[in-house]
Amino acid sequence: MADQRSKTRAGKRPVAAGGASELVFLALGGLGEIGMNCYLYGTGPADRREWLMVDIGITFPEGEFDPGVDVILPDLRFIEDEQINLAGIVITHAHEDHFGALIELWPRLKVPVYATPFTATLLKAKLAENGNRTKINIREIPVSSQFKVGAFDLEFVAVAHSVPEPQALVIKTADGKVLHTGDWKIEPTPYGSSTDTDGARLAQLGIEGIDAIICDSTNAMREGRSPSETDVAKSLAEQIGKCTGAVAITIFSSNVARIQAISDAARASGRQLIVAGRAMHRMIAVAIETGHLRKDFRSHDQDHFQHIAPEKALLLCTGSQGEPRAALSRIADNEHPVVKLTARDTVIFSSRTIPGNEKTVGRIQNKLVERGINIVTDNDALVHVTGHPRREELKEMYAWVKPKLAIPMHGEARHMAANAALAKAAGVPQVMVVRNGDIVRLAPGGGAVIDEAPTGRLYRDGRLLVESTEGPVRDRRKLAQVGIAVVSLVLDTKGQIAADPDVVLDGIPETDVNGHDVLDLVLDAIDNTLRSVPPKRRLDQDKIEDMVKKAVRSTIDHAWGKRPIVKVMTATVEAK
Numbered sequence: 001m002a003d004q005r006s007k008t009r010a011g012k013r014p015v016a017a018g019g020a021s022e023l024v025f026l027a028l029g030g031l032g033e034i035g036m037n038c039y040l041y042g043t044g045p046a047d048r049r050e051w052l053m054v055d056i057g058i059t060f061p062e063g064e065f066d067p068g069v070d071v072i073l074p075d076l077r078f079i080e081d082e083q084i085n086l087a088g089i090v091i092t093h094a095h096e097d098h099f100g101a102l103i104e105l106w107p108r109l110k111v112p113v114y115a116t117p118f119t120a121t122l123l124k125a126k127l128a129e130n131g132n133r134t135k136i137n138i139r140e141i142p143v144s145s146q147f148k149v150g151a152f153d154l155e156f157v158a159v160a161h162s163v164p165e166p167q168a169l170v171i172k173t174a175d176g177k178v179l180h181t182g183d184w185k186i187e188p189t190p191y192g193s194s195t196d197t198d199g200a201r202l203a204q205l206g207i208e209g210i211d212a213i214i215c216d217s218t219n220a221m222r223e224g225r226s227p228s229e230t231d232v233a234k235s236l237a238e239q240i241g242k243c244t245g246a247v248a249i250t251i252f253s254s255n256v257a258r259i260q261a262i263s264d265a266a267r268a269s270g271r272q273l274i275v276a277g278r279a280m281h282r283m284i285a286v287a288i289e290t291g292h293l294r295k296d297f298r299s300h301d302q303d304h305f306q307h308i309a310p311e312k313a314l315l316l317c318t319g320s321q322g323e324p325r326a327a328l329s330r331i332a333d334n335e336h337p338v339v340k341l342t343a344r345d346t347v348i349f350s351s352r353t354i355p356g357n358e359k360t361v362g363r364i365q366n367k368l369v370e371r372g373i374n375i376v377t378d379n380d381a382l383v384h385v386t387g388h389p390r391r392e393e394l395k396e397m398y399a400w401v402k403p404k405l406a407i408p409m410h411g412e413a414r415h416m417a418a419n420a421a422l423a424k425a426a427g428v429p430q431v432m433v434v435r436n437g438d439i440v441r442l443a444p445g446g447g448a449v450i451d452e453a454p455t456g457r458l459y460r461d462g463r464l465l466v467e468s469t470e471g472p473v474r475d476r477r478k479l480a481q482v483g484i485a486v487v488s489l490v491l492d493t494k495g496q497i498a499a500d501p502d503v504v505l506d507g508i509p510e511t512d513v514n515g516h517d518v519l520d521l522v523l524d525a526i527d528n529t530l531r532s533v534p535p536k537r538r539l540d541q542d543k544i545e546d547m548v549k550k551a552v553r554s555t556i557d558h559a560w561g562k563r564p565i566v567k568v569m570t571a572t573v574e575a576k
């Protein structure tokens with residue numbers, strides 16, 4: 001695989017031997033990471049390939065590695081260049097890591113978007129909140145149905161997950177047939193409107209013949225089977241039943257079955273359901289509209305919290321990942337305008353902490369505990385389950401589908417390796433672990449990496465999208481580590497020093513280990529450098545600035561042991 005890669009060049013068009021027609025797979029995000037899912041399937045000969053996009057998600061920045069970044073989106077360069085050959089975008093389910101980049105990046109692609117009624121309605125609600133500035137061509141496709149997009153014959157197969165209407169996607173072309181699992185698990189006892197993974201249909205597809213499966217790896221390192229959402233509902237009702245004061249529960253707002261379970265627990269414990277957070281209100285409205293919450297679903301806005309006794313309140317709120325502006329963070333800081341919790345109250349974390357958010361979630365939990373508030377997490381009781389398949393469930397999938405080729409997705413390297421080993425042990429004849437950017441032939445003739453496409457990340461930085469590799473975020477990362485020295489020189493048109501140099505040091509220590517003033521050391525270094533060059537040669541501005549820059553950097557390195565960013569600017573004045 002590595003050999004094949006080294007022979008190709010990023011960005012070069014894929015070339016198949018003899019221009020044969022093939023079914024190919026390419027991830028622009030989602031391999032080697034959990035997040036930013038964005039996959040492409042192509043059919044036809046390399047020079048006349050038609051493409052289908054499956055999902056277009058975001059991922060979240062990792063604190064100090066991405067200073068000032070709000071959200072990370074996939075770099076779509078490859079398919080933007082091929083836009084004319086892109087037939088459409090299919091969304092498997094309404095999680096941010098699968099559809100969160102759509103609204104921002106759709107204007108670069110402008111092709112129809114296919115989604116189930118719940119996902120489509122949620123998308124429209126988000127667009128409306130943005131003032132409908134983007135008009136996306138959204139086509140609603142019923143769950144478990146067949147449809148056609150360009151040269152692709154598609155079929156949604158219902159799976160179980162942690163959001164309404166999750167779908168696996170069967171992609172059939174003249175060149176082969178692939179199952180893209182999306183995010184899934186097996187759920188024998190679904191709660192609320194959820195359904196189980198359609199094993200019967202998957203087994204049927206296995207009999208008909210599947211060339212390749214692209215499969216969720218998130219929990220491939222976890223033994224056994226994942227617990228059921230119905231068990232969580234029971235356990236939540238038990239936990240709430242034991243509480244004497246107010247109860248606040250934080251969940252992922254898209255987990256509508258969990259919202260139904262919490263509403264049912266409120267009723268069973270004689271509490272009133274109160275909802276805080278805009279995302280939660282939007283989700284509930286969309287879920288009622290699309291039939292995923294029962295018609296008799298009742299909730300109150302957060303203002304109601306002040307009007308009832310604490311033991312009558314069950315507060316459902318956003319902020320399970322420690323988001324600073326969300327309801328839970330403000331409650332923990334005791335800065336929420338209406339919701340005040342006290343020492344006899346309880347907060348239940350009915351969610352998983354996404355890796356990278358441990359510190360912020362921990363901070364909120366510590367604040368609550370310091371104030372004597374009882375907290376319940378999934379370490380204490382069954383108050384959350386995963387939406388992804390553990391090992392026994394993965395085995396079942398491979399047994400149903402009996403693919404000729406398996407490619408793990410939706411996992412970091414270790415999760416994908418575990419899924420690959422499991423697929424092999426389950427008897428899949430060919431298993432390939434590939435990376436974002438690998439163009440992989442799936443069929444006919446077995447899997448192979450045949451080329452490489454450019455991939456990358458875009459950072460949402462304020463109101464702009466910037467590239468991650470060369471962009472301002474890289475400079476900020478460096479600034480945060482080493483600080484900056486800014487030097488201003490004033491020379492005249494004969495190269496004489498017309499004024500004393502000016503220096504600003506930011507983020508750099510004031511004195512060295514011997515107590516010498518770093519600013520004085522820097523000024524001396526500049527002075528020596530300028531004087532070492534005859535006036536005439538100082539007229540070469542680039543050269544003199546470069547010399548000063550090097551002198552300042554090495555002086556600070558000598559004093560501090562770190563090399564800062566140095567900027568030198570020269571003003572030129574008329575010689576007297």
Ligand SMILES: [Zn+2]
Pocket residue numbers: 093095098161183387
């Ligand atoms: Zn998901």
Ligand SMILES: [Zn+2]
Pocket residue numbers: 035037095097098183410
């Ligand atoms: Zn996902």
